[in-house]
Amino acid sequence: MNRNTSKSIALGARLRNARTTNKLSQRALAKKIGVVHSLLSRNESGQRVPTRAEVIRILDPLIIPDRDREEILEMTEDPSGSPLAMIDMPELRAQIAALIEVEQMAREIVSWSPLIIPGLLQVSAYTRSIMEAARIPDGEIATRVAVRMGRRDILTRRNPVRYTVLIGEAVLSQTFGSREVMTEQFDHLLMMSAHENVDLRVVPTATGWHPGLDGAFTVLKCDGTSFAHLENHVSSVFVQEAESVAGFEACVPRLMEVAMSTEQSFELIAKEVQRTTGVA
Numbered sequence: 001m002n003r004n005t006s007k008s009i010a011l012g013a014r015l016r017n018a019r020t021t022n023k024l025s026q027r028a029l030a031k032k033i034g035v036v037h038s039l040l041s042r043n044e045s046g047q048r049v050p051t052r053a054e055v056i057r058i059l060d061p062l063i064i065p066d067r068d069r070e071e072i073l074e075m076t077e078d079p080s081g082s083p084l085a086m087i088d089m090p091e092l093r094a095q096i097a098a099l100i101e102v103e104q105m106a107r108e109i110v111s112w113s114p115l116i117i118p119g120l121l122q123v124s125a126y127t128r129s130i131m132e133a134a135r136i137p138d139g140e141i142a143t144r145v146a147v148r149m150g151r152r153d154i155l156t157r158r159n160p161v162r163y164t165v166l167i168g169e170a171v172l173s174q175t176f177g178s179r180e181v182m183t184e185q186f187d188h189l190l191m192m193s194a195h196e197n198v199d200l201r202v203v204p205t206a207t208g209w210h211p212g213l214d215g216a217f218t219v220l221k222c223d224g225t226s227f228a229h230l231e232n233h234v235s236s237v238f239v240q241e242a243e244s245v246a247g248f249e250a251c252v253p254r255l256m257e258v259a260m261s262t263e264q265s266f267e268l269i270a271k272e273v274q275r276t277t278g279v280a
Contacts, residue, residue, distance in 0.1 A: 018064050022064075026044070043058075051076070059072065096147055099229065102229070110166075110249075111218045119151065169202055169204050172186075193266055202264070
């Protein structure tokens with residue numbers, strides 16, 4: 001079965017993690033189980049959905065915790081998912097794995113975030129402040145912050161992702177943590193907006209109705225397919241049905257019409273830096 005969906009990508013990520021944890025190359029594992037290594041490559045990239053029997057065969061020579069094995073096998077029950085593919089596995093890492101895989105594959109990402117700065121542009125202190133306010137268990141915060149910071153590499157790597165970011169003006173008046181945290185965050189926005197692959201714009205509050213008022217979303221454009229990603233504090237949803245994704249894509253030019261220019265947005269954020277630091 002050949003598909004490239006959020007769930008097949010998540011399954012592929014778990015299979016790759018299980019293999020690399022055992023310090024085996026794709027060729028070495030393929031030799032152990034008697035298949036060609038290109039088959040494992042397609043499985044791990046999400047381009048091909050292995051059957052449950054195939055996954056059992058792949059996992060058989062690998063040493064992994066029983067719970068991990070059970071979770072991976074559960075993912076084979078419906079790896080292709082529905083047009084609305086809920087990613088709500090028991091472990092948060094399964095949700096994050098799918099998002100990271102799609103972000104790594106994407107050639108272009110467009111985010112609309114009316115109330116908070118999107119994760120790809122957050123600094124660690126801002127992220128930590130949000131998680132503390134959301135009462136995330138202390139033992140999980142450090143790992144979650146590290147993962148989110150690692151995701152930002154797609155913006156500064158060689159051949160970086162093209163990132164268009166639209167944030168609501170209200171984002172600039174939301175305070176998380178101390179004044180120093182917000183100053184660092186705004187400085188980071190200014191620094192990232194100077195990158196050629198990053199287009200950061202602010203959508204003014206006083207613009208009347210626009211489609212972004214229905215809520216935050218991210219569109220991830222990969223070669224051959226696109227996804228829309230929606231998330232809240234307990235789960236994530238990948239929208240992968242073409243017509244539905246097109247609906248989110250259609251919102252983008254309308255948001256761009258009401259957004260400030262990149263120059264105006266830069267100036268507004270710079271004023272917020274002056275306000276938080278008290279330096280004119």
